[in-house]
Amino acid sequence: MKTIFVRSLSGLVYVLLIFLCTTNFLSDIVYVYFDHKINSYHLLYALLTLFLIGSSYETVKLLKYTNLIYKILTFILIGIVYYTFTQNFFNGSFSLKLLYWRYILVLVLFVLCILTLFYFSDELYTDSAKLIFAIAYLSLPFGLSLSIPRSNNPLTPEIFYIFLLLWISDSFAYLIGSKFGKKKLAPHISPNKSVEGLIGGIVSTLIAGLIIEYYEPRLRGNWIVISIIIAILAPIGDLAESKLKRKFNVKDSGNLIPGHGGLLDRLDSFIFCIPAVFAYYLLSTIV
Template sequence: MDKNLIQRLFSGAIYGLLIFLCTTDYGAKFINSLSPGLVKQEQLYYGLITFFVAVGAYESVKIMKFDSVLYRWLVLPLIALVYYKFTTRFFGHGFYFNYNLSEILALALIVIACITLFRFASELYYDEGKLIFTVIYVSLPFGFALGLPKFYEDTFTWEVFMLFVLIWSSDSFAYFTGRMFGKHKMAPKISPKKTWEGFAGGVFFTLILGYFIEQKFPELRGNWMVVGFLVSVFAPIGDLVESQLKRTFGVKDSGNILPGHGGVLDRLDSFIIAAPVVYLYFILEKLF
């Protein structure tokens, strides 16, 4: 078997296991079986998301090639401040939804950052633009991700893990459908391998998977056919956003933390866009 394939399979398995242990209640159960009372599941989840934020910030700085040493060193503390202030409502008192001005502003900023990347990329050649984009792109989406699970007493629900399952499935279904039937390019200059046929296949099969999740996991909030549809539409957009970012700055991979798979931003590009969208859906579903 090809050495690179073995490397990809091994690192992919480690990544999948890490996601499973930190986004379901099995992580804390396993650790506490070795040392009772050592961790709570939400602590593992906080740690995972915070790790993604830290590595994502580092990778974004590398991709965008900051010219100023001052701005380069300013990124991480500024991201930490925004991430903490935006997500502090999730710490210490479980998870809840409070549709307020800060969340509306955060969602709007993510949209504006993506539009800037595609339509006004020249603004990102200045360190000020790079700094603002990095703070928005890295800290806010992961901040929204902290609000996805329901946590109460000793229960930690599986919304985030199922979101990952849908993202992985959407990517896989789109890839295989595109390989078999793809003829019409979706964004040839940004991601030449993506096709509209693949996109349609990803939507169709992810909807089916969402239906099975809805039937098997009734304790999850929201309708998971709707979540499946949102993921199948917005996960490819997340992939295009990161592809455009790398294309703008002439970079192949965001990093090499996962041998054979690239960096954190490479693996989580779909999640970065899908998580805020699903969070918004959960808020609207609660309101109406």
Template structure:
């Protein structure tokens, strides 16, 4: 058997185990049974999102190849400060009780950054543009991800929104791939991602919504309507992949990194999540207001 295949399977398995342990209560339960410690699930989740954010920001900087100006030195201080503001809201449960107009502004910045990537790439060849894009593309999505689950530090409970979000993203990718493999004829974006087809996209949407129906049926305590979440994920997960593909293509890079052997970098694995997390968070905001 191909050694690279075994490496890919092993590293993918380890990645999945770590991720699930940090976004599902089974993680803290298992560690508390093994170690003489009391570990809260929300600390594992926060640690995972913090690592994803920092590693993603580092990879984004490498992809965009900053010059010798001052901008590359303030990327991390600025991004960490913004993520810190989200962190305060996370630990004080402020996500669930207060809606702020600054959230809409931050979500709008993500949209503007994506449009700039596809329509005005020249702006990103300046270090100032690279600075702004890196901060928006990494600090904001993982910051909003902190607002997806509900938890109680006193009752040691942690809800499963992020866990099922990852399940839907992985399933959407698989459904779209299989549908496209057997029925795909019309390319979605041949210059950016030549393997994606409209038939695969349609199959991913339909099958992901069906899966989301059963997720909600057997997990009625989740926030929002998960058929809506399934639709949003099936639409925006492929778009997230296209965004990262366009970023790498613009700067002549094949992989964002090699932190996960055989799978690439953090941005390669989380390109869909980076777009889906703020989109689903926006849906939760609107659903609460309605």
């Protein structure tokens, strides 16, 4: 009973933190009651940066480097790559059409990173290979999350709804899989996942996408398309992190969120889906 309570409480705090930092709710409350204006996009940037720092720490620990220098270099280079995305975030000038070659290169690098994880994971035995993998796996998705088109005045909650769709996918996959799951999805990578759960997660995410598209016309992009992307890729992102943990014989990426494991355990699908969602925005801009 205590375990369920702790898990529920920590999950609630995690969800509340994301809601407050990815919408205008906290900014509006502070303005109404304290007559002070908080820039919501500063909160969003702070949240994503903290998530990147925590995920970087867990990844370095998970990859089991043998050389301290490579550990330090990983943090430094992840920070540098992430910083290159910061300027566009704060000035609101995304320039997708002007910078699309740069973004295409970033997306290609991330795809190569994922292919390495699924098909060439045996190559991740040297510290230099781990360094390159960690940079691509973390700094590129978090950097691209800063480049998701949005409005700053007021902040439109595209990132919040991406998280919401990910939670719906994960929750319904778990609930339906627990109740009806019989056929294993990937027993050698994640034995608890089932095909029935996968279908439940996909259907529920598509329904949520339809609702968001209908009731949130202020959002950039077509959210039916975005929900399809997330419905398909979120389970793969979960499997990707499971494969990474299995490769290095780790059960959980950390214990930062009691009852849930580490940040990577919560953000695996986000890390995997953000590049694909961004690719959709990029394609819709240049076509």
